[in-house]
Amino acid sequence: MEFIDLLISAGLWATVLRIATPLIFGTLGELICERAGVLNLGIEGIMTMGAMVGWMAVFQGADLWTGLAVAAAAGLLVGLLHGLLTVPLGLSQHVTGLGITMLATSLSYFAYRLLLPETTTPPSITPFAPLGDGWWQAVPWLGEVIGQQTAPTLLALALVALVAWVLYRTPAGLAVRMVGENPAAADAQGISVTGVRLAAVMAGSALMAVGGAFLTLSAFNAFFFNMMGGRGWICIALVVFASWRPGKALLGALLFAFFDAVQTRLQQMTGGALPYQLFLMLPYLLSILALVVMSRRAAYPQALMVPFRKGER
Amino acid sequence: MRLERRAETPPLLSVAVPVLALLAAFIIGTLLIMISGASVPAAYAAMAEGAFGSRFALTETLTRAAPLMLTGLAAAVAFRARLWNIGAEGQLYGGALAAVWIGTAPLGIPDTLLLPAVILAGAVAGGLLLLGPAVLKTRFGVDEVVTTLLLNFIVLLFVSMMIEGPMKDPMAMGWPQSETLPMAAELPRLIPRTRLHAGLIMALVAAGLIYVMMTRTVLGFEMRAVGASPRAARFAGMGVGRVMLLVALISGGLAGLAGVSEVAGRTGYLTLDMSPGYGTGGVVVAMLAQLHPLGVVLGALMVASIFVGADAMSRAVGVPTYIADVLVAVSLLCMLTAMLFARYRLRRG
Amino acid sequence: ADKIKVASVYTVPIEQQWVSRIHIALDAAAKRGDIDYEWSESVSNADYERVMREYAEKGVDMVVGEAFAVEQAARRVARDYPETAFLMGSSFKPQAPNFSVFDNYIQEPAYLTGMIAGGMTKSNVIGVVGGFPIPEVNRLMNAFMAGALEVNPDVKFMVSFIGSWFDPPKAKEAAFAMIERKADVLYAERFGVSDAAKERGVLAIGNVIDTQAQYPDTVVASALWHMEPTIDAAIAAVKAKSFKAEDYGHYSNMKPGGASLAPYGTFEDKIPAELKAKVEAKKAAILDGSFTVEVNDAEPKPTM
Amino acid sequence: MLRLSGITKRFGALTANDAIDLDLRRGEILALLGENGAGKTTLMSILFGHYVADEGRIEVFGDPLPAGSPKAAIAAGLGMVHQHFTLAENLSVLDNVTIGTEPLWKPGRDRAGARRRIAELGQRFGLAVDPDARVGALSVGERQKVEILKALYRDARILILDEPTAVLTPQESERLFVTLRAMVADGLSIIFISHKLPEVMAVSDRVAVLRAGRMIDQRPAAGLDRATLAELMVGRKVSRPRHTAANPGAPALVFDRVSATGAGGKPKLHEVSLTVHAGEIVGIAGVSGNGQSLLADLAAGMARVEAGRLTILDHETRRPDPAAMVRLGVGRIPEDRHAEGLVGDMNVWENVIAERRNRPEFSRWGFLRRATARAHAAELVRDFEVRCPSVDATVRQLSGGNMQKLILGRALALHPGLILANQPTRGLDIGAVAYVHQRLLEARDGGAAILLISEDLDEILALSDRVAVIHAGHLTPARPRAEVTVSGLGLLMAGAGDPDAGDPHPTTPEAAHAS
Ligand SMILES: Nc1ncnc2c1ncn2[C@@H]1O[C@H](COP(=O)(O)OP(=O)(O)OP(=O)(O)O)[C@@H](O)[C@H]1O
Ligand SMILES: Nc1ncnc2c1ncn2[C@@H]1O[C@H](COP(=O)(O)OP(=O)(O)OP(=O)(O)O)[C@@H](O)[C@H]1O
Ligand SMILES: [Mg+2]
Ligand SMILES: [Mg+2]
DSSP states (O other): OHHHHHHHOHHHHHHHHHHHHHHHHHHHHHHHHHHTTOOOTTHHHHHHHHHHHHHHHHHTTOOHHHHHHHHHHHHHHHHHHHHHHHTTSOOOHHHHHHHHHHHHHHHHHHHHHHHSOSOSSOOOOOOOOOOOSSGGGGSHHHHHHHHTOOHHHHHHHHHHHHHHHHHHHSHHHHHHHHHHHOHHHHHHTTOOHHHHHHHHHHHHHHHHHHHHHHIIIIIOSSOOTTTTTTHHHHHHHHHHHTTTOHHHHHHHHHHHHHHHHHHHHHHHHTTTSSOHHHHHHHHHHHHHHHHHHHHTTOOOOTTTTOOOOTTOO | OEEEEOSSOOHHHHHHHHHHHHHHHHHHHHHHHHHTTOOHHHHHHHHHHHHHSSHHHHHHHHHHHHHHHHHHHHHHHHHHTTOOOOOHHHHHHHHHHHHHHHHHSOOOOOHHHHHHHHHHHHHHHHHHHHHHHHHIIIIIOOOHHHHHHHHHHHHHHHHHHHHHTTTBOGGGTTOSOBOOOOGGGSOOBSSTTSOOBTHHHHHHHHHHHHHHHHHHBHHHHHHHHHHHOHHHHHHTTOOHHHHHHHHHHHHHHHHHHHHHIIIIIIISSOOTTOOSSHHHHHHHHHHHTTTOHHHHHHHHHHHHHHHHHHHHHHHHHTOOTTHHHHHHHHHHHHHHHHHHHHHEEEEOO | OOOEEEEEEOSSOTTSHHHHHHHHHHHHHHHHTSEEEEEEOSOOHHHHHHHHHHHHHHTOSEEEEEOTTOHHHHHHHHHHOTTSEEEEEOSSOOBTTTEEEEOOOOHHHHHHHHHHHHHHOSSSEEEEEESSOOHHHHHHHHHHHHHHHHHOTTOEEEEEEOSOSSOHHHHHHHHHHHHHTTOOEEEEOSTTHHHHHHHHTOEEEEEESOOTTTOTTTEEEEEEEOOHHHHHHHHHHHHTTOOOSOBGGGGGSTTTTSEEEOOOGGGTTTSOHHHHHHHHHHHHHHHTTSOOOOOOOSOOOOOO | OEEEEEEEEEETTEEEEEEEEEEEOTTOEEEEEEOTTSSHHHHHHHHTTSSOOSEEEEEETTEEOOTTOHHHHHHTTEEEEOSSOOOOTTSBHHHHHHTTSSOTTOSSOOHHHHHHHHHHHHHHHTOOOOTTSBGGGSOHHHHHHHHHHHHHHTTOSEEEEESTTTTOOHHHHHHHHHHHHHHHHTTOEEEEEOSOHHHHHHHOSEEEEEETTEEEEEEESTTOOHHHHHHHHHSSOOOOOOOOOOOOOSEEEEEEEEEEEOGGGOSEEEEEEEEEETTOEEEEEEOTTSSHHHHHHHHHTSSOOOEEEEEETTEEESSOOHHHHHHHTEEEEOSOIIIIIOOTTSBHHHHHHSTTTTSTTTEETTEEOHHHHHHHHHHHHHHTTOOOSOTTSBGGGSOHHHHHHHHHHHHHTTOOSEEEEESTTTTOOHHHHHHHHHHHHHHHHTTOEEEEEESOHHHHHHHOSEEEEEETTEEOOOEEGGGOOHHHHHHHHTTTTOGGGTOSSOOOHHHHHOO
16 A cells, blocks of 8 residues: 555655656667667766766856756767767777776766865755746646756756657658668768767767766766766666667656666665665666567667778678 | 778787887876876886886786686677677676685585685586576577676675675674685685785686687687677577577686686685676777687786786876776777777778 | 874775765874875775785885775785784774774764754654665664664654665665655765755754755754874874784774764754753763763664 | 769779770660679779779769769769668668758758659659558568669669669569669660679660770670670680489478478468479579578578478478588578678688588587698689688688689588579679589589579579479479470469469469479
């Protein structure tokens, strides 16, 4: 009974949205990269860098939206590096991605420590405030859920629709999908495979970085080492779960966040009868289960992880 | 401009490539050191000193290289067969957990057999951990990049559960760590008063065996064929599923051995922070070696010496310690790029 | 005497509450001119022994650090360098001749903050959010809970571990979940809990460091750890060449000034006088030795 | 309309195109001929901007064409249908056709307009396809239509078709030629590459012949005969193998009312019956997608029998597997040499022993005997005239013809009792085709039973002793070669004679399944 109440409580769903937001950004970013044929295992590092850079900008006096923009710009840059290595040079996407994660993460820590050498309590900023009251308050349950969110969460939701529209309804989106399916075909129609892939990786990386920045500018107010805690890797799984579709990506992020939110509450409700690790495992176990159920029909972008070099076969 | 595959790599180039790559990494490292305001010559002197400058430094580098060799081999074997195992970290912990369990449980294993039993247990546990994703891949087409990534989290939580629960050391004052392996289950030290242990020998032997397996045996032949073209391999009468499962067992087993090496060679007991990312480190090493089993040995030595050297350097000249990871990552990316240009040339048109 | 060389080896960044207390104490000693101070942060388990040895090789007089999870290795290093003093955070006994131990035995102020929490809660529900259930965390939580029960036997506890030391957003969500279930005082073992409390207008109890300046309307009281007595005693011993294997744990008690209840600050007037009096009395009892806070390292269990 | 002058292209030491001059006139179909590797595709790739020529210039409608830009080529009115399709299988026909036709930064696509235009083009040139179909669901012939639509959609005035008929059935080819003629009538010009000489003579106005990168000759198609053309291409007389009467022996391969379902449940075989005897070649003609791949898979051990009995070299089997087939001594030539036949990234010698790696000659105690394997491969390479740098070269470096010879050699080396030859000469030039045919006939005369599956009717008629036709999973009885005609086969392939197709002259199922 108590569990049913929990499931329909606005508090739970507000939590779900908050937990999901960085995942939505990250998953959309990864989805764009993979749709263009580039696996981006740099995501964990790019999110870390976004978290650090965005926060640092605000700490140095920029306003919050500028902070997000700075994070996006940092994402673009790291994306450019990942893109240059994997697209024109065609290096292995697995190892480049892991290398980028290593580089972006350690560089973020390095820069943080250089800029703030003597901090014994993490300095903080004033983060995005929850939306609070507004006309939405009139809607009974939903109003409460929305009131607890911050503006970047709404941005994430809007981006889902935007990314879907771009992918399916614009020539640029078609080009992205085509270079991910058959780069030679795109090339033969005068589309620059290198250009489109680079742009996609950069745009995707920018979104990932914004997802990271959400953690330091909205979910919390300071930057921490190791703060990403594997959220980037979750996004990789969510993209597969979503069969590379933005709508399903949203669904996957919400589902994962739901497991996470329920996990916290179950842990508190069951009163320590079970090891807490079991609850923490729950989101991961259920993700694998969901993948098994979904994967049969998953249609991979055919050229995912296949470098395209003009004139080579 | 486009890249064109070279018919063959000029010998001079294959020598020049690593040198040039390290030079590029060196330049970037110099910039970072200058930004942090330290003396560049002093920094590089400290780095060389820290990696190779003394018996202590050398043994430290080798100690760090041993687990990297094993996870590197794990990645190389799997990647050859196009099984994208990103889960070596989890397999490493799984192997370590099994090793500790066999080594400390009251099973009545005679002392002489204890170390072999511990090693075997670790390898089997690591192998079994990769078997799941491999079965999901061959049976249901579930992407193994994702499952192995997610399994890392699950295994770590499971290890945490075990060392806070049934396997917790009652003598550890409540600190979550496993019981300590008995002496008989420990890998011997190679040089007294250093940390260098027989895990290194284990890694070198494994590299040799994997090399022989890949190039000289029917199984290695099948693994390469399945990796290069599963359809053609099946047409030639190879059991693709069977080969994949064997690859999984071997690859996971090697990662499990890395766990054994750490727990039986270095720490003696298992904690949650035992591995500083040896799993992903292995992928890096394998790619530097271009998936060649003997190259993995060199790759691991390179990564270990850069890290150990740069870490010592950061202390010696007062640069944030994170520079060690930055330098490893930069060297990796430079090296990969340089290796590409050994195989390709830039050409107009 | 001359300056001595001290090096510390931390497994986490210096922002981490625990480590920051050691760092501050050593830094102060360095600023006073007592020591030359070097430090390494975020040293992984695999590297810890090497870093210790590096410093010992370099000839520092004292190595300070946390031996948790690298206990055997740290002791091995100490054996190999008998001329060097080692002062390590550890749950174990000292090891002759040169390996001394300390720990954050601040259960006393934690007990006091528990009393305040018990007195301040209206819903009689208190939430406790922690990283991992390790002894260093458990003993403070247990003391806190015992203190709360002393003034308010009706109080119930929720306990959550987030399985991470550095995930403030996650800690925040765990705290939110507790607030939804009527908790109105939260024990902030991790960063993020006070933020949740602030956002929802409930109260928080600080731990190890004082964060009231950042959360003036939220953080009622904090149990503070001061490493200065421990560090200064060790430095003095090294200088006097009298350093030996000792347990410095008691330097973290209230009496020598190793722990304290943070000033009420903004809550000076919001805490009922009667409650303050109870706390004062208990503090006095602790200081004069007539009351001992039990050190209980077992994992705390929720009571609702 | 188009003028190429002095085009030279070198790949390393190899000169793929050597000072080539070529003109194309309005409304003509030019056939570009040449052996495998003569440089045809290279020349067309230069024209279309995939490659940049080392020397020479290109003019289209009198204007010079910028080098190395497919975009510029399209803008100049060139359209190309590549030797290997360039379509994205997961995307729709509409997506595949419109890709690159709108500026990338346009917010939104004109999908309704595109549908209209595709329908209109389809009408005009007989290229109707459903714009919303997923390309992966289309047959090869339909995909070809999409490829041509792509060019026409961009207002191509000059269309280049690289081996467009290599994968088409005679009917589909015929339809393609109708389309091509309609286009020429519309004022387009066409360059058309093919190895199939009869169709070259039938549709082209002019032929240009390349040999080893050089333009050997250009002349009107009228009055050319096959032998002359072949000689021009190869530089010597090509003698086609003589087909002599067979001397059939015991049954080697027996399908007895075999039913099976292919991957994805799609192609199905319905109670197929067929017997192939030692010493004879039975040809299976049929339009691709009617179940011949599944039939081949059964004989190759790659698919499983659902009902009925399959007997291979006296062993009845329900679940054949490739390893068992190799043990039984079945020589197999798969349909797709790149995907199935060979492992491109492995060495020649490794590919040679891939099927027989467990035989004692090649391995002992699980260890490969590399020396014997290499020696065996070297011998095979010599015997089958495979041109490769060494047996340690990776197979990817071999040309298609040489790959096919390698597979042929591997299949024939052990004097198998049964040979499965699935599309054994697809994409090969006439010299190579003649060689493969010769070897197959020799094997037959040596007593092997051969099941030949081909979409090329000429090949079927040139080799088979008996011919059966497959349509929609039903197999007609095999009739002696002398009793069948091209037009008769064509009708059967289109479904006449199929009990499910409302055949005007129904054959009883019993008759249809008797072998
Ligand atoms: N990108 C390339 N790099 C190196 N050599 C090449 C390349 N492309 C083609 N060649 C070589 O150029 C020659 C001409 O190849 P091309 O593909 O033009 O032949 P083709 O006439 O189209 O043959 P086919 O009839 O088999 O299609 C071949 O011998 C081939 O080895
Ligand atoms: N892009 C390329 N890079 C390197 N070598 C190439 C390339 N393209 C072709 N080749 C070389 O060209 C030769 C084969 O070319 P060719 O086009 O003649 O084959 P093909 O007979 O047309 O094969 P298929 O029948 O499969 O189309 C091989 O030696 C191959 O190494
Ligand atoms: Mg060809
Ligand atoms: Mg060609």
